[in-house]
Amino acid sequence: MKLVHRLTLLAVAGFALTSPLDKPAPAKVSYDGYKVYRVSPSSDDDIDKAFDTAFIELHRRREEGGTWAVDIAVAPDDIAAFEAARYNVVSILSHDLGADFAAETVVSVSKTKKEGALPGLEWFDAYHPYADHVKYWADLHAAFPDNSELIVAGTSFEGRPVQGIHLWGRSGKDSKPAIFFNGNVHAREWITSMVRYILVLYVPLDVLRGVVEYILYQIVTGYGSDELVQKVLDNYDFYVLPVVNPDGFVYTQTTNRLWRKNRQTRSNTAAVGTDINRNWAVGWGGDxxxxxxSSETFSGFAPHDTPETAALAAFTQKLRDLHGIKLYVDWHSYAQTILLSYGYTCTDFPPNYDEQYDLAEGIAKAIAKPYNTTFEYGSGCLVLYQSSGNGRDYVTDVGKAQFGWGIELRDTQYGFVLPPEQILPSGIEIWEGLKYAWSRF
Ligand SMILES: [Zn+2]
Known part of the structure; x- marks a missing residue:
């Protein structure tokens, strides 16, 4: 009985015991000697030509004037051919991607940290293994037990729980409209889950302090710097799923740092992985x-035919039916952009687009305050690129969210290998942006 109980606890905490997950991981994919170029193709034809090759597209964005900036990684054996093709190279972002990855340490805190204690700000000085992240959510809950619970939205293809934390204010749980965040849908975008934590960390700590200030407020009226946090948590239930693609995230740490999709296998193809953020029903299968x-943006063969998207869609409907969704943010990197709906069309806009644009403008201004970081904003299709079957469009149309967004975090230079010393600043500037949102909610 005792053993069963212990197993249950472990399962809730997300530790896989014996499962296919314990199979030894294949050898790590090497990116030694890969160069990363930023190119500005002069036409759509040039983009297609570049991506018919073996080069790895890391990122693309539409620039002002309609040209594109596309970041591609080129293997050592292909560099001569790439340079001979005379693409319009704007800059070289990395001379050795493998060396960048080698320098990107993943620090485990599980052995040094006191059991049950919440890590301090040093948590944000490094990236961490997945098991430490799962533990961290449990520690957050333990530090804020009366106003939080661990939640599981579903199960990944390889059997990991799609899990996170739910926070609420004085009215009790599930009593207010939802603020719903998810991160790391794209496996290689490590900063997204890290920034998630800084928000989750700040909320309970600020609220705890806010309680003290609330008492002080009764004595000395007019002051309370955490009033905003108190207000937003009293008025909204926060549902936060920091890593909605756990299989892909683990795979980036064991095997291939540049992995993006989930790890789903399918019959009749050797290709692995579906882009969870192209698998949602709204606009599914479009440009x-x-x-x-084999594509990095493979939509699946039908909407919601990945277990992760199916779980998130069901979770969205649950929140819609409970008290509605005020704000949804699907956190990505890297582009420094606030993406409003829609992504699947550049010509249609949600009915409250002006209101959304206005809020995004204020958030971008607030984000710029601490470090002058520039965030662009607008319809995702217009400011970044067209993407069909994405989460924000679904949460907008089916989830009826007032603000159904994606936010692409730092940076525009280091890309997915964001130096750890930028984790904390990235969290701080985003928190400034969100405080602006809270002030309007
Ligand atoms: Zn992404």
Whole structure:
């Protein structure tokens, strides 16, 4: 009985015991000697030509004037051919991607940290293994037990829980409209889950302090710097799923740092992985997604045919039916952009687009305050690129969210290998932006 109980606890905490997950991981994919170029193709033809090759597209964005900036990684054996092709190279972002990855340490805190204690701000000085993240959510809950619970939205393809934390204020749980965040849908975008934590960390700590200030407020009226946090948590239930693609995230740490999709296998193809953020039902299968299982933007063969998207869609409907969704943010990197709906079309806009644009403008201004970091904002299709079957469009149309967004975090230079010393600043500037949102909610 005792053993069963212990196993249950472990399962809730997300530790896989014996499962296919314990199979030894294949050898790590090497990116030694890969160069990363930023190119500015002069036409759509040039983009297609570049991506018919073996080069790895890391990122693309639409620039002012309609040209594109596309970041691609080129293997050592292909560099001569790439340079001979005379693409319009704007800059070289990395001379050795493998060396960048080698320098990007993943620090485990599980052995040094006191059991049950919440890590301090040093948590944000490094990236961490997945098991430490799972533990951290449990520690957050333990530090804020009366106003939080651990939640599981579903199960990944390889059997990991899609899990996170739910926070609420004085009215009790599930009593207010939702603020719903998810991160790391794209496995290699490590900063997204890290920034999630800084928000989750700040909320309970600020609220705890806010309680003290509330008492002080009764004595000395007019002051309370955490009033905003108190207000937002009293008026909204926060549902935060920091890593909604756990299989992909683990795979980036064990095997291939540049992995983006989930780890789903399918019959009749050797290709692995579906882009969870092209698998949602709204706009599914349109431009900006691919029917080809080998593509980085493979949409799946039908909407919600990945277990992760199916779980998130069901979770969205649950929150919609409970008290509605005020704000949804799907956190990505890297582009420094606030993406409003829609992504699947550049010509249609949600009915409250002006209101959304206005809020995004204020948030971008607030984000710029601490470090002058520039965030662009607008319809995702217009400011970044067309993407069909994405989460924010679904949460907007089916989830009826007032603000159904994606936010692409830092940076525009280091890309997915964001130096750890930028984790904390990234969290701080985003928190400034969100405080602006709270002030308007
Ligand atoms: Zn992404």
């Amino acid at each position: 900006g997604s691919s029917p080809n299982p």
